[in-house]
Amino acid sequence: MPIHISRRKLLIASTGSLLISLTPFARAAQAGADIVASRIWPATAYTRMTLESTTPIQFKYFQLKNPDRLVIDIQGSATNQVLRELSSKVIPMDPYIASVRIGQFNPETIRIVMDLKTTVNPQVFSLAPVANFKNRLVVDLYPTATVAMEQEKNDPLMALLQDYSHGKVNSDGTTRPQATASTPPVQKTPVIKPPVTNQPPQPGKPNKLNRQPVIMIDPGHGGEDPGATGPSGLHEKDVVLAIGREIKKILDSYGYKTYMTRNEDIFIPLGVRVAKARKLQADVFVSVHADAFTNPSAKGTGVYALSPKGATSAAAKYLAQTQNAADSIGGVNYSTDKNVNNTLFDLTQTATINDSLKLGKDVLNQLSRINNLHKGSVDQANFAVLKAPDIPSILVETAFISNPTEERLLSTSDFRQKVASSIASGIKEYLSTAILARR
Numbered sequence: 001m002p003i004h005i006s007r008r009k010l011l012i013a014s015t016g017s018l019l020i021s022l023t024p025f026a027r028a029a030q031a032g033a034d035i036v037a038s039r040i041w042p043a044t045a046y047t048r049m050t051l052e053s054t055t056p057i058q059f060k061y062f063q064l065k066n067p068d069r070l071v072i073d074i075q076g077s078a079t080n081q082v083l084r085e086l087s088s089k090v091i092p093m094d095p096y097i098a099s100v101r102i103g104q105f106n107p108e109t110i111r112i113v114m115d116l117k118t119t120v121n122p123q124v125f126s127l128a129p130v131a132n133f134k135n136r137l138v139v140d141l142y143p144t145a146t147v148a149m150e151q152e153k154n155d156p157l158m159a160l161l162q163d164y165s166h167g168k169v170n171s172d173g174t175t176r177p178q179a180t181a182s183t184p185p186v187q188k189t190p191v192i193k194p195p196v197t198n199q200p201p202q203p204g205k206p207n208k209l210n211r212q213p214v215i216m217i218d219p220g221h222g223g224e225d226p227g228a229t230g231p232s233g234l235h236e237k238d239v240v241l242a243i244g245r246e247i248k249k250i251l252d253s254y255g256y257k258t259y260m261t262r263n264e265d266i267f268i269p270l271g272v273r274v275a276k277a278r279k280l281q282a283d284v285f286v287s288v289h290a291d292a293f294t295n296p297s298a299k300g301t302g303v304y305a306l307s308p309k310g311a312t313s314a315a316a317k318y319l320a321q322t323q324n325a326a327d328s329i330g331g332v333n334y335s336t337d338k339n340v341n342n343t344l345f346d347l348t349q350t351a352t353i354n355d356s357l358k359l360g361k362d363v364l365n366q367l368s369r370i371n372n373l374h375k376g377s378v379d380q381a382n383f384a385v386l387k388a389p390d391i392p393s394i395l396v397e398t399a400f401i402s403n404p405t406e407e408r409l410l411s412t413s414d415f416r417q418k419v420a421s422s423i424a425s426g427i428k429e430y431l432s433t434a435i436l437a438r439r
């Protein structure tokens with residue numbers, strides 16, 4: 001079903017809880033938040049803990065040193081079975097949490113103490129109900145800036161997530177210049193900056209692989225955001241991660257440089273996925289999904305590109321809306337979200353979209369050999385994850401996970417393998433005629 005989310009509503013809701021959380025717990029406990037679910041998503045880039053409640057969760061938090069701890073107090077609530085189970089959800093491999101302890105601090109307050117393995121950068125925020133979720137309290141544990149910087153040598157994801165949480169990443173994946181107000185001016189001779197190199201590749205000879213192509217593979221959803229779920233319970237996020245890993249293997253064997261936006265069960269905001277592709281100067285961005293529709297008979301494979309104007313079909317528009325809801329479902333902190341969309345479509349983007357359509361056609365061609373197509377051509381709509389202004393980007397809906405027959409297909413390694421090699425072949429085909437930007 002389409003999910004209508006009011007950003008404004010979310011913003012008010014999260015600010016409201018935050019304000020209340022900053023006041024001392026003077027109010028009498030109301031009916032009380034009934035914690036109905038708890039989850040922990042450990043990952044290298046950040047670990048997330050989520051509590052879900054029937055009513056908005058009122059909270060405050062603080063950090064303690066020696067040893068490192070994060071303390072979260074929840075007001076108007078009592079410990080229950082769900083909370084008691086929380087400590088058993090911590091896994092030894094969690095990079096940030098060593099253990100979690102729960103206690104009734106006073107009759108109106110539950111205290112959650114997280115024993116940490118390292119100093120962290122916490123972000124704690126609440127989310128209003130959306131999709132199947134009730135009120136959520138989200139605790140994100142990021143590494144400190146130094147650790148993130150160290151990690152960046154291997155993978156820029158951590159630093160980008162930090163930038164994103166500080167509102168420095170735009171929705172099209174471009175990053176904002178850092179505020180320099182507090183930096184003392186440096187004495188220097190005037191430098192004439194070269195123009196922003198955002199131009200389309202210059203016409204020239206077809207690429208004879210004069211350099212290694214860089215491919216960004218984007219398995220959709222992850223973590224709190226399961227994506228679509230099939231009738232027998234298969235999650236889109238798990239299917240597309242498996243397919244993404246297969247695509248990477250094949251493209252690696254072609255000698256390409258390949259990256260993944262996520263290689264774990266982790267929620268990554270759409271803007272960060274695009275930003276990572278831009279940071280690593282990807283030549284191709286391919287987002288992998290599995291479609292869902294209310295009518296279980298809907299089936300077939302589809303490929304999508306960005307539309308600068310309206311969607312090319314109602315189905316594509318519907319799909320883009322549901323996919324763009326990923327950030328609200330996965331849970332981004334709107335109180336620090338300054339990721340306004342200030343994209344201006346220019347000639348670069350027009351050229352990029354033309355390339356995306358070519359790429360999409362090549363991939364769709366290959367996929368037509370292994371499954372029925374939902375539609376015979378590349379559809380277009382306003383997909384947030386395809387907005388890199390300078391990277392040909394497509395979104396592949398591998399099959400309908402909501403269709404019992406296709407869900408079964410998606411669960412087999414044989415079909416996953418076929419999908420992966422079709423996508424890889426399509427990319428290779430596209431690159432055989434594409435002109436790679438000069439580096």
Ligand SMILES: [Zn+2]
Pocket residue numbers: 220221227228236289290323
């Ligand atoms: Zn999806």
